[in-house]
Amino acid sequence: MVKQSGAKPGGRKTDVIAKDFGNRLKHIPQNLAALTAPWKHTLTNLLHHPKPPTKTKPTTFLHLPLEIRLQIYTYIIPTAHIFGVRDLAQSSWPLKHFPLSADGAPWTNVLLASKQISDEALDFFYAENIFKVRLSGEGEISIKNNFDSRNRARMRKLLMLAAPGGAAFIKGREPDVRLWEEILPGVRWVRIVACQPTEGVDSFEAPSLEEEMEKWIKWLRGYLECFGRLLGRDTVVQVDCNGMKETEILAWECFPRGFQVVKCHSAGDFLFQRGKWAPGAAFSYI
Numbered sequence: 001m002v003k004q005s006g007a008k009p010g011g012r013k014t015d016v017i018a019k020d021f022g023n024r025l026k027h028i029p030q031n032l033a034a035l036t037a038p039w040k041h042t043l044t045n046l047l048h049h050p051k052p053p054t055k056t057k058p059t060t061f062l063h064l065p066l067e068i069r070l071q072i073y074t075y076i077i078p079t080a081h082i083f084g085v086r087d088l089a090q091s092s093w094p095l096k097h098f099p100l101s102a103d104g105a106p107w108t109n110v111l112l113a114s115k116q117i118s119d120e121a122l123d124f125f126y127a128e129n130i131f132k133v134r135l136s137g138e139g140e141i142s143i144k145n146n147f148d149s150r151n152r153a154r155m156r157k158l159l160m161l162a163a164p165g166g167a168a169f170i171k172g173r174e175p176d177v178r179l180w181e182e183i184l185p186g187v188r189w190v191r192i193v194a195c196q197p198t199e200g201v202d203s204f205e206a207p208s209l210e211e212e213m214e215k216w217i218k219w220l221r222g223y224l225e226c227f228g229r230l231l232g233r234d235t236v237v238q239v240d241c242n243g244m245k246e247t248e249i250l251a252w253e254c255f256p257r258g259f260q261v262v263k264c265h266s267a268g269d270f271l272f273q274r275g276k277w278a279p280g281a282a283f284s285y286i
Contacts, residue, residue, distance in 0.1 A: 061113075061117070062114075062116060062117070066120075069120065070120075070124060073110075073120070073121060073124045076107050076110055076121075077107050077110070077121060077124055077125050077128070078107065078125070078129065079128040079129060080128065080129065080130075081129045081130070082129070082130045082131075082132055082159060082266060083129055083130070083131055083132065084131075084132045084134075085131055085132065085133055085139060085142045085143050085146060085147070086134070086137075086138065086139070086142040086146075122151065122154060123154055125154075126151060126154035126155050126156060127154065127156040127157075127188075128156075129157065130157040130158070130159050131155050131157065131158055131159070132158075132159040132161065132267070133158060133159070133160050133161070134161045134166065135160050135161060135162045135168060135223055136161070136162050136163050136164070136165060136166035136167075136168050136169040137166035137167060137168060138166075138167060138168070139160075139161075139168070140168070140175070140176050140179055143179065143183075144176075144179060149182055152179075152182050152183050153182055153183065153186055154186070155183055155186070155187060156186060156187055156188045156189065157187070157188065157189045157190070158183075158187055158189070158190045158191070159190075159191050159193070159264075159266075159267060160190065160191065160192045160193065160223075160227075161193050161267055161271070162192065162193070162194045162195065162220055162223070163194075163195040163271055164195070164196070164197045164212065164216065168219075169215075169216075169219055172215070172218075172219055173219075174222050175222050175223045175226045177226055180226055180227070180230055181230060184227060184230035184231050184232075185230060185231075185232060186232075187231060187232070187235055188232075188234075188235055188236065189235065189236045189238075190227070190231065190235060190236070190237055190238070191238040191239075191240065191262065191264055192224075192227075192237075192238070192239050192240070192251075193240045193241075193264050193267050193268045193271060194220060194239065194240070194241045194244075194247045194251075195241075195242065195268075195271040195272060196213065196216050196220075196241065196244045196246060196247045197209060197212040197213055197216055198244075213246060216247075217246065217250060220247070220250060221250060221253075221254065224250060224251060224253075224254035224255070225254050227254070227255075228254040228255045228256070233257065236260070237255055237257075237258075237259040237260065238259060238260045238261075238262045238264075239251045239255075239259050239260070239261060239262070240261075240262050240263055240264040240268040240272075242263075242268065242272040242274070248261070
């Protein structure tokens with residue numbers, strides 16, 4: 001019969017490890033107290049006097065980033081329209097001449113919201129639409145009468161029409177340089193439709209075609225040189241002269257940085273009797 005030993009399993013080494021582990025357990029509460037002592041006051045205050053929730057500021061339209069506000073303006077303010085400067089009398093333009101928003105209210109109501117919103121909306125409107133100026137008519141006078149200096153400076157896209165006839169051409173009127181100095185430096189895109197004389201006037205003592213062309217070149221040169229001097233280096237310049245060499249050569253002289261030769265369907269086709277406006281062409285008025 002084997003007599004059972006009184007020794008514990010694992011021997012002396014196991015006893016030492018167990019004793020040391022027990023001593024370490026006894027000191028854990030003391031160690032925790034030492035670690036948390038510096039924070040005790042703060043923790044107590046947080047538990048018994050919690051901070052009220054932070055009040056969030058209300059988000060208004062002007063709190064939105066400008067990029068988002070500009071996107072919203074595209075749903076309110078008309079864009080990509082051509083407006084004749086003669087037609088936009090300041091006394092009537094909010095109701096008569098401007099498209100309405102989808103709900104039937106004039107988009108110009110947004111101008112009453114605040115000064116900042118009004119300024120942003122006007123900047124957007126004048127940047128995203130095209131303004132048509134009849135250089136050979138009363139275009140310059142209409143710009144001065146119908147737009148104040150701030151709105152003239154906001155214009156970014158211009159459609160210029162020049163043709164024989166009209167008060168400015170007949171009187172040989174020179175460009176109003178001070179007016180164009182307000183407008184042209186900020187313009188990003190300009191299209192010039194220039195319809196030179198193609199035949200003399202059939203009447204007694206009327207000038208010949210050569211005399212009309214001489215007058216045309218002299219008159220148009222004044223405007224094109226003014227534009228070439230004042231337009232920015234990055235401005236996109238387009239010219240529609242329907243392939244008339246005299247006017248195209250003059251444009252190259254006045255725009256040494258170059259320009260794009262285009263066909264303007266919105267105005268050039270009518271002036272040059274092209275496309276649907278050609279003699280005998282059938283088209284719909286709708």
